Amino acid sequence: MTGVPAAGSAILEVSDLWVGFPSYREQTLHALKGIDLRIEAGEMIGLVGESGSGKTTLARAIMGLVPPPGVIERGRVLFNGRDLSAQSDAARRSVLGRELTMVIPNPRAELNPVLSVGRQISNIAFYHLGVSRQEADRIALDMLRAVHIPDPERRFNAYPHELSGGMAQRVVIAIALVCSPRLVISDDATSGLDVTVQAQVLDLLQTMVREKGAATLFITRDIAITAHFCSRIAIIYAGEVVEIADRRRFFARPGHPYSIMLLAAFSHNPALRARWTRAEEIAGATPSTGCAFASRCVRRQTRCLNEAPSLRPLASGHAVRCHFPVEAQA
Ligand SMILES: Nc1ncnc2c1ncn2[C@@H]1O[C@H](COP(=O)(O)OP(=O)(O)OP(=O)(O)O)[C@@H](O)[C@H]1O
Ligand code: SF4
Ligand SMILES: [Mg+2]
Structure with a gap:
């Protein structure tokens, strides 16, 4: 490994x-x-x-x-x-x-419908890790356990269509992580998952990648x-x-008008949402020379139409591509 x-x-x-x-x-x-x-x-x-x-x-x-x-x-x-x-x-x-592995939505389409889920995980371990078939099966069973599949010994032999969407997504995560990717x-x-299952699956993904150091x-x-x-x-x-920043910094002080618009769109505060989604109504095509976001930006000025902004540092580890970033007070 x-x-x-x-x-x-x-x-x-x-x-x-x-x-x-x-x-x-x-x-x-x-x-x-x-x-x-x-x-x-x-x-x-x-x-x-x-x-x-x-x-x-x-x-x-x-x-x-x-x-x-x-x-x-x-x-x-x-x-x-x-x-x-x-x-x-x-x-x-x-x-x-x-x-390097990938987890994509629609796990049933990603999984092989005619192969049991345990065998699919085992095949990856067998192919990539060069272990015996028996050892690969043992690793696969451990992975089913690690991704919290109930009754893993029995589910080893289940086919993808026999699992719920959330369980199938856990199997896909097991496949992605079985070889301890970087x-x-x-x-x-x-x-595609409902909100509760989504949170569980993401929690699991986060825990697993931490454990594997990926x-x-x-x-x-x-x-x-x-x-x-x-x-x-x-x-x-x-x-x-x-825009790019550490999570804490980003959510405390987003600097790009588009980031703030995205945050507002997911916010439960109607005033904030109304203020920033107004940008959707601003008419005008994106200028070929200026900022790509100009046609939707509530903060645009003449300079934005004539000059494309570069990604500039706003603080340590925080960069924003905007001539007039929103600089919140401490
Ligand atoms: N095979 C392709 N042929 C032509 N254009 C493509 C192809 N794949 C992507 N594009 C174009 O590249 C741009 C980026 O597409 P991409 O699929 O990367 O977006 P995305 O951010 O993943 O969107 P989504 O959230 O819908 O998955 C789009 O304008 C798209 O039309
Ligand atoms: S450069 Fe101007 S148009 Fe572009 S995001 Fe910043 S303020 Fe808005
Ligand atoms: Mg996409």
Whole structure:
């Protein structure tokens, strides 16, 4: 098994990553525009953004699997110091599933319907860890126990359709964690579950990744969830990171108007919601030269239309891509 990595070492380094989807006749759609992101051992980073902002594209690029016709136009991704997109399929396969794993929603679609869930976990251990079949089965049973599947000996032989959605998602987590990966990417993994089950599954994911010493990139559209589960928050808008900060700092002093709009959208305070969602009504196309958020921003000024803001530090570990960030008083 992979040992628990030392805290403070970079597991993932994404530098100036641009990914484009060329389209016939039209201009290339730049799904990611200069993403910089570093993830250290044991960190749980929440990547939050609305639909189409580039979250899954980033996850795929990290795995070295940008879906065609997408291409990495610039920049690089280093996982454990290696560029997975430059590896052979076989070399990449041996990293994915063992050192770098992914949890996605709709677990029943991800699981093999004609293989018992215990066997599916056991197969991963057998294939990646080079242990005997008997040892792989024992590891699989331990994992079913660890993810709190009731009556694990019996459930070992159950098929995916015999499990509830929440239980199937736990099996997917067991598969993702059985080889003690260094990085787990969770892409909207619990969005199909009801709120209580979602909280249980996320609790479990958090505990398991901590125990295994893995880092996590936790992708979601729901900023509220990240307040409970993440150590750092990165907000992505139209393919750019617009704000990044430690969780405490982020929720105490969000600086980007879009972050505040997201927080307001999930807030129960109607006044706050009304104030910031008003931005949705602001007319006008996004200027090609200025800030990508300008057409929706309640704080925009002339400068925003003419000059694209860069990601600038607001405080230690806190950066915001905005000419006029919201700077709360202490
Ligand atoms: N295979 C593809 N071909 C063409 N364009 C694509 C492809 N995959 C993604 N895109 C485009 O890239 C942009 C980012 O998509 P992506 O799937 O990464 O968003 P997302 O943040 O994961 O959204 P969601 O929350 O809905 O999952 C979108 O504009 C999308 O249309
Ligand atoms: S740069 Fe201007 S338009 Fe963009 S988010 Fe900041 S205030 Fe709003
Ligand atoms: Mg997605």
